[in-house]
Every structure is written in structure tokens, then in C-alpha cells.
Amino acid sequence: MVLGLNGELKRKVLVKKIKKITNLTLAGRNPFKNHGIVNPPIYRTSTVLFENTKELGEAIKNRFNRTYYGRYGTPTTFALEEGIAQIENGYKTIATSSGMSSISISLLSFLSKNDHCLISDCTYYPTKKFASKILSKFGVYVDFYDPKNLDSIKKKINKKTKLIFMESPASLTFEIEDISEIIKIAKKRKIITMIDNSWATPLYFSPIKKGIDISILAATKYISGHADTMLGLITTKNEKLFLKIKDTAVSLGDCPGPQECYLGLRGLRTLSARLENHRSSALKLARLLENNDKVLKVLHPALPKNENYDLYCKFFSGSTGLFSFILKETSKIKIYKMVDKLKIFKLGFSWGGYESLILPVFPKSERKIAKWNEKGVLLRIHVGLEDVDDLINDLFNAFKL
Numbered sequence: 001m002v003l004g005l006n007g008e009l010k011r012k013v014l015v016k017k018i019k020k021i022t023n024l025t026l027a028g029r030n031p032f033k034n035h036g037i038v039n040p041p042i043y044r045t046s047t048v049l050f051e052n053t054k055e056l057g058e059a060i061k062n063r064f065n066r067t068y069y070g071r072y073g074t075p076t077t078f079a080l081e082e083g084i085a086q087i088e089n090g091y092k093t094i095a096t097s098s099g100m101s102s103i104s105i106s107l108l109s110f111l112s113k114n115d116h117c118l119i120s121d122c123t124y125y126p127t128k129k130f131a132s133k134i135l136s137k138f139g140v141y142v143d144f145y146d147p148k149n150l151d152s153i154k155k156k157i158n159k160k161t162k163l164i165f166m167e168s169p170a171s172l173t174f175e176i177e178d179i180s181e182i183i184k185i186a187k188k189r190k191i192i193t194m195i196d197n198s199w200a201t202p203l204y205f206s207p208i209k210k211g212i213d214i215s216i217l218a219a220t221k222y223i224s225g226h227a228d229t230m231l232g233l234i235t236t237k238n239e240k241l242f243l244k245i246k247d248t249a250v251s252l253g254d255c256p257g258p259q260e261c262y263l264g265l266r267g268l269r270t271l272s273a274r275l276e277n278h279r280s281s282a283l284k285l286a287r288l289l290e291n292n293d294k295v296l297k298v299l300h301p302a303l304p305k306n307e308n309y310d311l312y313c314k315f316f317s318g319s320t321g322l323f324s325f326i327l328k329e330t331s332k333i334k335i336y337k338m339v340d341k342l343k344i345f346k347l348g349f350s351w352g353g354y355e356s357l358i359l360p361v362f363p364k365s366e367r368k369i370a371k372w373n374e375k376g377v378l379l380r381i382h383v384g385l386e387d388v389d390d391l392i393n394d395l396f397n398a399f400k401l
């Protein structure tokens with residue numbers, strides 16, 4: 001392979017010694033096997049040719065680990081997968097066409113008829129909907145747990161429980177799960193653990209080092225970082241998990257385009273600089289909101305007053321740009337009028353790009369177990385890379401804070 005370096009002992013020794021931030025700039029590329037060019041090329045293909053029938057035979061046997069056919073990935077896909085696997089401390093990564101396809105492919109890889117799975121009730125709603133509407137159609141028992149109540153997880157586990165799916169923090173209300181305790185519960189019973197790690201990214205939390213089996217990233221968000229790419233990444237702890245998920249992805253026909261993989265890999269190069277900026281601006285804004293009389297509550301786990309703060313400190317080495325807050329004002333009409341006055345913060349789904357976003361959200365209707373009882377409109381914001389003083393002025397003017 002043109003780009004692959006994983007097999008080289010020298011490289012492995014180097015990777016162990018260097019820090020993660022440096023590795024973000026090195027992982028998944030090898031300029032001197034590529035005409036000295038800094039970034040890997042975008043390989044486009046459907047067909048891969050074999051020199052003779054012997055090589056064809058070998059390719060069939062080894063199809064999940066080499067160029068084989070376009071749907072199985074190109075060297076551009078492999079460069080991204082190799083880079084992410086190193087940052088995530090995983091065995092191997094599988095790139096998919098979106099964050100949501102990474103989630104559905106991972107769940108489908110392990111769940112069969114009559115299996116029971118547990119999903120945090122605070123998880124990204126499309127994940128919950130996929131489980132309750134589609135997995136259940138195929139005879140999987142889908143159950144939701146309250147991430148703040150370990151006893152409720154223990155009580156729900158039965159002999160058929162195959163998988164626990166976490167999201168920490170939850171991306172609307174920012175509950176942090178006691179991941180180590182959940183892993184302990186799962187390991188005793190040989191239950192597979194998965195986590196949606198899109199908020200923290202592997203830079204601020206390493207799920208696999210903590211003992212989680214599968215770490216999922218909506219690379220659409222911080223990894224690509226420019227609101228111009230749909231991409232998902234699944235990193236596995238070992239070969240067995242990798243082969244199972246790769247087989248499912250290929251069978252379902254999911255494959256990200258090489259252009260998307262290139263953009264994901266390019267995003268990785270600047271992830272540490274971008275995240276540091278998102279982190280500090282978001283914290284500055286969150287602290288100001290927390291000390292303002294017109295604000296009822298700020299849901300940011302890195303604020304010491306937040307109920308998730310201790311768990312945040314236990315697991316995360318940094319926070320990012322996404323958090324929520326609730327105003328004391330409860331009139332939806334009045335709040336919507338204020339939102340419409342914003343000039344820099346724009347209304348829109350998603351997050352993780354360079355630009356600031358705001359979204360009124362209503363967790364109450366999405367929750368079955370972890371009931372949401374806060375009155376007032378929850379406003380979720382993504383703090384982008386603009387000058388933080390401009391962002392503060394924009395928000396404080398529009399909301400008359």
C-alpha cells in the first residue's frame with residue numbers, strides 16, 4: 001500500500017513516544033512514499049485490478065485489509081482510518097458515509113432477534129429513533145436507561161442483554177455518564193459497550209483506553225470542522241469487532257467518498273487548534289451566562305456549579321464548543337423574537353464547524369425514562385471560531401442580558 005505505515009515497527013515506537021497533538025499532524029500520511037507530497041492523494045475507484053489469479057485469491061481472503069473493490073475503501077479511506085485509529089488508541093477504524101450510518105452499522109453488527117440492548121435515554125434522538133423504530137422491527141428489544149442512575153441500568157440488564165450504547169455528554173442536555181462503572185457492569189456479563197464520542201473527540205476523551213469496545217464519531221462535526229462534509233468513524237478495540245462491523249458496512253453498501261475521507265483527514269490536522277479555541281470561547285460565554293440574572297441555568301459540564309462537574313473532571317481533559325442554557329423568560333414567542341435578532345449566531349442543525357449556531361430544543365418529548373422537567377426553552381449553542389467578544393455582544397444584545 002502506498003500510504004500504510006501501521007506495520008512498520010519504527011513508526012510504532014515513534015507513535016508511542018509522541019504526544020497526541022503531534023500525532024494529529026503525522027497520523028495517516030507518508031509523504032516519502034508519495035512523491036514527497038505532504039497530504040495523501042484522493043484516490044477514486046470502483047474497480048481494483050489483480051495481476052493474476054493467485055493475487056485475486058489472496059485479495060479475496062484479505063479483502064477487509066487491502067484495496068479490493070471501491071466499496072471496501074480506497075487508499076484515501078485507509079489513510080483516514082489509520083489516522084483515527086491511532087488517535088483513538090484503537091485496533092482499526094471504519095469510515096462510513098455519516099455519523100448516523102456509523103451508529104446504525106455498529107448496532108446492526110451485534111444485535112439479532114430476541115437480543116436486548118440498552119441505550120441512554122439522553123442520547124441523540126435519531127439514534128434512539130433508529131433503535132426503537134427499525135431495530136425493534138427485527139425483533140430486538142430496545143430499552144432506555146437513565147444515565148444518571150446506575151441502579152436503573154443494573155435492574156434493566158437481563159440474560160439477553162447484548163449491548164449498552166452510551167453518549168457522554170448527551171448532546172442536548174450534557175449529562176455525563178459514569179463510564180467506568182457502566183463498563184464494570186457490562187464486562188461482568190460480556191455485554192458489548194459503545195459510545196458516541198462526537199462532543200469530546202478522541203483529543204479530550206479516549207473511550208478505548210477506558211475499556212469501551214467501540215468508539216463512534218460523527219466526523220461531520222469536529223473532525224471535518226467546516227460544515228461541508230458528512231462522515232462517520234467507528235473505531236474498534238480488537239480485530240474480531242473490526243471484522244464484524246466492516247462486514248456489515250460492506251453488506252449494507254455504505255462507503256464514504258474519497259473526497260469526504262480526504263476532508264476528514266485534513267480536519268484532523270487542525271483539530272487541536274480549533275478545539276482549544278472552541279473550548280475557551282465557550283467557557284467564557286458560559287461563565288458570563290451563569291452569572292447573569294436573566295439566565296436560569298447553564299448546562300455546561302466544565303462549570304464547577306454544574307451537577308456533572310465531578311464526572312467531567314474524572315473522564316475529560318477538555319470541553320468543547322457545544323452547550324445549552326435556559327432563560328428565566330418562559331414565553332416561547334418572546335424567546336423566538338430574541339433568537340431572530342441574533343446576527344452572528346445562526347439558526348441551524350449540526351455543530352462542530354467554524355461558525356456559531358443556536359437552536360431552541362425540547363428534550364421533554366424525546367425522553368421516556370430520564371424525564372426532563374425544566375420549564376422554559378432550552379437554547380443549545382455551538383460557539384464557533386469568531387472573536388468571542390463579538391459573540392458575547394451578539395448574544396447579550398439579542399437576549400437583553
Ligand SMILES: *Cc1c(COP(=O)(O)O)cnc(C)c1O
Pocket residue numbers: 098099100101124167171196198199218219220221230231232350
Ligand atoms: C450529528 C450527530 C450525529 C450524527 O451525525 P451525522 O453525520 O449528521 O449523521 C450523531 N451523534 C451526535 C451526538 C451528533 O450530534
